[in-house]
């Protein structure tokens with residue numbers, strides 16, 4: 260609070276929430292944006308229903324601890340692949356940001372996608388920008404109550420469809436529908452259905468651009484990735500200024516000269532409510548709505564389009580665009596390296612695992628004939644969606660005998676593990692160390708390249724028995 264003589268000025272530290280009523284635009288970039296966003300929404304909704312050979316294509320089956328992704332089953336032991344996917348996504352985002360700025364925000368971010376869906380409903384129920392403004396500024400009469408009621412009911416439907424689809428990725432849609440109809444949902448299912456529906460309604464329906472302004476960390480740090488050739492949405496100041504409102508017939512001989520007629524349509528079209536003519540701002544999500552709005556006006560005035568356009572800082576200053584961009588090549592190189600590593604791991608993935616635990620009760624058992632026996636507990640895990648038979652063998656640089664109670668050919672059900680006891684028997688050899696390496700080998704019958712070879716130790720007494 261400042262006080263000078265009798266004048267008191269109050270400075271508030273909190274910005275008042277100003278509801279934004281963006282214009283609806285249909286042509287230009289917005290048409291392509293709708294195509295992309297519809298495609299993404301379609302993928303999200305279709306995901307849990309897609310099937311491959313009768314099995315779900317995407318299924319995060321927590322009770323059985325298996326995750327089906329594009330029809331391939333992964334188990335928790337393979338979560339390292341998930342970290343690779345996350346790294347790839349992060350570096351893809353960084354690379355795209357250096358190249359095309361905040362194109363992810365305006366074209367693919369879930370918050371933007373769902374906000375457009377909620378906005379579409381609002382616009383259909385409450386009308387275009389001016390009608391919505393009139394409705395909100397008018398009294399709470401029957402018309403307003405009915406329209407708001409219908410809008411919120413439809414929003415709730417969208418919110419529930421989003422949370423239903425999300426939970427269906429874990430349950431499968433068929434099981435989820437059955438549980439809803441029989442009111443037999445588990446606690447976690449209730450929680451996620453209600454929590455996600457509420458979060459979607461609040462963030463994408465009510466808060467909208469406030470999420471981008473105040474909650475999204477990416478909006479804050481993405482500018483550090485920009486270079487002077489990053490694609491940005493910018494207003495051509497040289498052409499547009501000095502701006503001024505004037506009728507079409509005076510455009511040519513206007514003493515003010517600039518092409519911008521200060522109609523403010525670009526501001527009214529902006530879903531974040533900013534004026535792009537003030538320069539690049541962190542609130543800009545690169546949705547290109549201002550480009551379409553301005554191009555519409557330029558067309559009506561018979562002027563060239565792209566007073567607001569996709570550009571770059573170099574281009575804005577009339578400087579030469581360069582491809583010598585160390586930041587871009589740095590991110591792209593890391594992305595390529597991670598992608599190559601991921602592809603290598605995926606193509607060399609063996610859907611089979613062998614865990615070996617030595618008998619902790621006794622290190623070894625000595626027999627009357629001078630032989631020594633070591634006991635191991637083996638766990639063979641079948642990471643495929645089909646029944647598999649495996650052969651078990653062992654390797655060592657000394658003669659031994661492998662004994663198992665289940666035989667050396669075993670069968671393991673899909674996604675299950677088989678625990679078996681194996682004994683290695685060898686003659687005591689005082690010339691050899693007390694602790695020698697052995698390897699157990701499990702090979703898939705019919706798929707010899709699916710083979711694992713795990714090391715263990717064979718122990719014998721360090722001193723021969725008297």
Ligand code: SF4
Nearest residue numbers: 529543544546547549
């Ligand atoms: S300034 Fe233009 S591109 Fe940026 S958010 Fe507003 S309308 Fe979209």
Ligand code: SF4
Nearest residue numbers: 519520522523525553
């Ligand atoms: S839409 Fe174009 S002409 Fe109208 S105010 Fe914006 S920049 Fe100026």
